[in-house]
Amino acid sequence: MPFAETPLRDEYAAAVEHLARRTLDALHDDAAPPPEAPGADRPLLAAARVLGPDLFAPRLLAGAGPDGPTAALLAEARRTLPPPAAPSAGAALVIAWQDWAAGRLLARTPYGDGAPMPPAPPAPGESGWQTWSVRMSQLSGLALPGLDGPVHDSARTHALSLARGTVRALLRRDQTTAARLARWLAWTDAEGLAPRLEVAPVLDRIRLAGDGSARTALGLAIAHRLLAAPGGGGPRRDRHAAPRPRPPPAPAHGPRPRKAHGMTDTHVLGTAQRLGSRALSWLHAAHRDGLGRIPDNTLIDFADADNAYKPLGEVALAASLVLRDGVSGPADTRTARELLDGCWAQLREGDLLYERQRTTSP
Structure with a gap:
């Protein structure tokens, strides 16, 4: 598998993308990933180390067991590349569980004998x-x-x-x-x-x-x-694990889906988004009709922040929050941009900000 002469980190990242793409294609085809050429190079082994159990996803999601060629690649990667040094106890636990999962799946093939279960x-x-x-x-x-x-x-x-x-x-x-x-x-x-x-x-x-x-x-x-x-x-x-009891249910006083009122969390989020969308539409219409705008031929007191800057600043802040969160639809995004453009035009594309700074600076 050829890789361009790039820094080592980029070469390994490219190998991860290559192997992930092959696994994704296999998942779409309901098949095992095509076997790599014998004698895999170190970047490919590192990629197999990174992806771990996901290499078997196409087979497992089809109801089959791990396939031999993929298991051979992952087993070689685990032999060649030991687990990385963990910077903290939490990171060490994550690495241990990732190794357990890979070992558990390899134990169902001739290429592994399992791994101890971490805490x-x-x-x-x-x-x-x-x-x-x-x-x-x-x-x-x-x-x-x-x-x-x-x-x-x-x-x-x-x-x-x-x-x-x-x-x-x-x-x-x-x-x-x-x-x-x-x-x-x-x-x-x-x-x-x-x-x-x-x-x-x-x-x-x-x-x-x-x-x-x-x-x-x-x-x-x-x-x-x-x-x-x-x-x-x-x-x-x-199916190869010993039966274990299910965990106890969550306490009775814990959060529950709000079925009694016919409403789930997603409905609450949808209601909040509709409310925000209507509020934005009202603000846009009111601003277009003159609310918060600077009337023509108005004498502006640059030393008074509430004279012109505060109303425009509040409108611009509301619009910027819509754009910052990035969860609104195309219509709300367009409305927010129009509000920002209108506020910037009201500030004469920065001239009023410059004049205020010039006249109020000590």
Whole structure:
């Protein structure tokens, strides 16, 4: 597999994209990834190390077991490249669980003998749902049929924290974390659990606003396949694992879907977005009709911030928040840009700001 002469980091990143693209193509074709040429080079082995269990996603989502050529590549990668040094105890736990998942799948082939199960990660009540959701996003490679363990039990028990983490990542424009958490939400949906967030629109949003990488596209495709599993499920539990009791249900006083009033969290979000859209439309119409605008031939007191600058500044702030969050539709985005353009024109394209600075500076 040829790679251009680039810095080592870029070469390894290109290898990850190459292997992720091959796996994605195989997922679309319901087949195993085509085998690589014998004697894989180090960048390709590093890519296999990075993708880990996701290399088997096309087979696992089709209800089959890990295939031999992919298992051979991953086993060689694990032999050649030891686990990276972890900068913290939390990172070490993530690496250990990723290795466990790869070893668990390799144990079903002639190329591995399993791996010891690491300690269970801290629950949201111990570390906070924000920290917990970030950790779960780093473990999204475990959200596959044929794997089950304490990490999966935690996802089942704390589906609401997964939804919160997904929304938080979207608001922070962290599309990578949002995509990985949405994959866990799709997995809980495949497990037959009550949804805490509508996953399909989230996946579509990430697809449009994401980084466009093959690795992100692979994660989104896996999530879509989990959602489309027959009966909302597909293969549930590792058939080679010893039976374990299900985790206890969430406390009775914990958050519940608001079914009693016929409303879920997604309906609340939809109502809030419609309210914001109507408010923006009202502001646009009022501003167009003269509210907050500077009348022609007005004498402006540059020393008085409330004289002209405050109304325009408030309108510009409201419009900038719509553009900053990036969750509005095309019509609201266009309205917000028109408001900003109108405010800038009212400030005479910066002339009034310059005059105020010139006349009020000591």
